[in-house]
Amino acid sequence: MKAIVLDGINLPLTVKYVDKPQLKANEALVRIKAAALNRRDFWIQKGQYAGLRFPIILGSDGAGDVEEVGSESEGEWIGKEVMINPAINWGDNEAVQGTDFNILGLPQNGTFAEYVKIPVQNLYPVPAHLTVEEAAAFPLAGLTAWRAVFSKANLQKGEKILITGVGGGVATFVLQWAIHADAEVYVTSGKRQKIKKAIDVGAKAGVLYTDKNWPEKIKPDGGFDVIIDSSLGTGFAHHIDLAKPGGRIVFFGGTASGDLPELNARKIFWKQLSILGSTMGSPKDFNQMMTFVNKHQIKPLIDSIHPLAHAEEAIRKMDNADQFGKIVIRID
Ligand SMILES: NC(=O)c1ccc[n+]([C@@H]2O[C@H](COP(=O)([O-])OP(=O)(O)OC[C@H]3O[C@@H](n4cnc5c(N)ncnc54)[C@H](OP(=O)(O)O)[C@@H]3O)[C@@H](O)[C@H]2O)c1
Numbered sequence: 001m002k003a004i005v006l007d008g009i010n011l012p013l014t015v016k017y018v019d020k021p022q023l024k025a026n027e028a029l030v031r032i033k034a035a036a037l038n039r040r041d042f043w044i045q046k047g048q049y050a051g052l053r054f055p056i057i058l059g060s061d062g063a064g065d066v067e068e069v070g071s072e073s074e075g076e077w078i079g080k081e082v083m084i085n086p087a088i089n090w091g092d093n094e095a096v097q098g099t100d101f102n103i104l105g106l107p108q109n110g111t112f113a114e115y116v117k118i119p120v121q122n123l124y125p126v127p128a129h130l131t132v133e134e135a136a137a138f139p140l141a142g143l144t145a146w147r148a149v150f151s152k153a154n155l156q157k158g159e160k161i162l163i164t165g166v167g168g169g170v171a172t173f174v175l176q177w178a179i180h181a182d183a184e185v186y187v188t189s190g191k192r193q194k195i196k197k198a199i200d201v202g203a204k205a206g207v208l209y210t211d212k213n214w215p216e217k218i219k220p221d222g223g224f225d226v227i228i229d230s231s232l233g234t235g236f237a238h239h240i241d242l243a244k245p246g247g248r249i250v251f252f253g254g255t256a257s258g259d260l261p262e263l264n265a266r267k268i269f270w271k272q273l274s275i276l277g278s279t280m281g282s283p284k285d286f287n288q289m290m291t292f293v294n295k296h297q298i299k300p301l302i303d304s305i306h307p308l309a310h311a312e313e314a315i316r317k318m319d320n321a322d323q324f325g326k327i328v329i330r331i332d
Helices: 039-046 070-075 133-139 138-151 170-182 192-200 216-217 234-242 267-268 283-296 308-319
Strands: 004-005 014-018 026-036 061-069 081-084 115-119 124-125 160-163 184-189 205-208 226-227 243-253 272-277 302-307 326-330
Touching: 004 061, 004 234, 004 308, 014 308, 026 081, 026 133, 026 170, 026 205, 026 308, 039 308, 061 138, 115 133, 124 326, 138 170, 138 226, 138 243, 138 283, 160 170, 170 184, 170 283, 184 192, 192 205, 192 243, 205 216, 205 326, 216 234, 216 243, 226 234, 234 243, 234 267, 308 326
Parallel strands: 160 184, 160 226, 184 205, 226 243, 243 272, 302 326
Antiparallel strands: 004 014, 026 061, 026 115, 026 326, 061 081, 081 124
């Protein structure tokens, strides 16, 4: 089968021919029709991800048709169009993933290929209102955004939420979840055009995080109930002032820097702020997300769709923060 096989750090994403995966019981073989990029694929290519192993087929997100299943009892999936939940073996604790937890696309071979194998319990039917490319855009980023916004921040109708770096894949899902939850949404971005796009889909206002005075320009009366951040960096220190007393700040990534800046601890305890780490999501989070997507007939914000042979060009878009929303790979 054709696949994007990465043989080592900093090598380009190129198509190679490899064997089809061999199934075990309770696994399904999915013929992938569309996949989507995540920052994770970029970090792995750069060698900046834990547990690297090569060669590896990248890709956590995918949708396609079930061609085979490892046990007869799951035969009802054969021929169905599915999307894949890449969070494997979450475990039974809703609060945190277990020790067997892993994400499709490292250490297990991923979705940038004609075929992928995946536990049957990670299959979900593609909603009728979505194309296969749209379905492929949801899983990793949508799930991460869902847990951050609802399971962690417990965003309520009418609350004010700040989303930093709104052009990112996860951030655009945070934007969509918050708009459909009837929150008042504010954004930051490195590019004016992306702020405009966020306002076009329902955000109230936005500022460039490259402006020196951006926190003063965006702070609403009283501050934000919820701040969702995936960049860390020096900008994170402003969140302590931007949050309302009792506010919730959730983060799940460090695109701008690997660590937290110095924070004013006295303000954190006096204002009774919650600073919450989050990662991916449980099967319950995924189910809740899909119920919400179906109820509101939500389509993802897709930046662009590229053929598998152009995967390297597609991942370079991330390098330049060129994207607004998800970058999708079509596998013909
Ligand atoms: N823990 C988890 O489970 C989990 C899951 C998914 C992702 N993540 C992490 O979350 C981050 C986002 O992932 P993604 O796939 O959405 O990446 P992405 O699509 O590449 O988006 C990254 C975005 O970060 C923004 N950004 C860059 N520098 C910034 C800064 N100084 N301040 C504010 N925003 C900045 C940019 O937004 P603008 O273009 O608007 O400027 C960029 O588009 C990554 O670090 C990723 O590793 C973690």
